Amino acid sequence: MAENSSDTCGSVYRRCLTHSTGEKTQSTSNGVSKWVRLNVGGTYFLTTRQTLCRDPKSFLYRLSQADPELDSDKDDTGAYLIDRDPTYFGPVLNYLRHGKLVLNRELAEEGVLEEAEFYNITSLIKLLKDKIRERDCKTSQAPVKHVYRVLQCQEEELTQMVSTMSDGWKFEQLVSIGYGRAQQSEFLLIVSREVKGEESTFPSHSGEVCPTMFRPRAGHCMSPMYPFTTLLASVPTL
Secondary structure: OHHHOHHHHOHHHHHHHHHHOOOOOOEOOOOOEOEEEEEEOOEEEEEEHHHHOOOOOOHHHHHHOOOOOOOOOEOOOOOEEEOOOHHHHHHHHHHHHHOOOOOOOOOOHHHHHHHHHHHOOHHHHHHHHHHHHHHHHHHHHOOEEEEEEEEEEEHHHHHHHHHOOOOOOEEEEEEEEEEOHHHOEEEEEEEEEEEEHHHOOOOOOOOOOOOOEEOOOOOOOOOOOEEHHHHHHHOOOO
16 A cells, blocks of 8 residues: 555655754755645645655655656745635545545545546555445446326326336336326326436335325325235336
């Protein structure tokens, strides 16, 4: 991991450490501070040159060494200006500090990978690609569940409801339930959708069918609660 990079960087890594050798304050005898201030997309980060030197092939290493071939600007406070997303830079900097990848749940691995590739931190790039590959593999192998819903509609609404279904919902069955107000025919429209893994937030008794309860409109001669599982068992597919 990044913490062990000093064993492989050799003299390149020790070159970075010389900035902090023999310090009495925050600056070395030659006036170079061991602390580096970064302005990433308007957010300030304070870290050490030693941290930025974890990967000698990275952009941050070159920045900490004031590489003359690196075109870098500073703001009024002396912080290096980096036009990148600070949200995804935090995990990158922490990885350089302690060698571990720690992500908040709301952060996507792909976003951090983009930053790791920009800063050219090779070990972090490999780690993130492995995590993304592992995540995608788990998602593809997740069992598929079928979630069903029952919608009540009148005859004049039926065509529109079927034609406007979206988000993966598919027509399954149509059940006539008699006449409602104004003597219009009414139906139960049964639709289904496939969900995988964590995407499913519906309770499931068997892993395949999630019962949905139907409450008829006023005036219908039906029981107060009509279980969808009964509908599936008793009504043929049209």
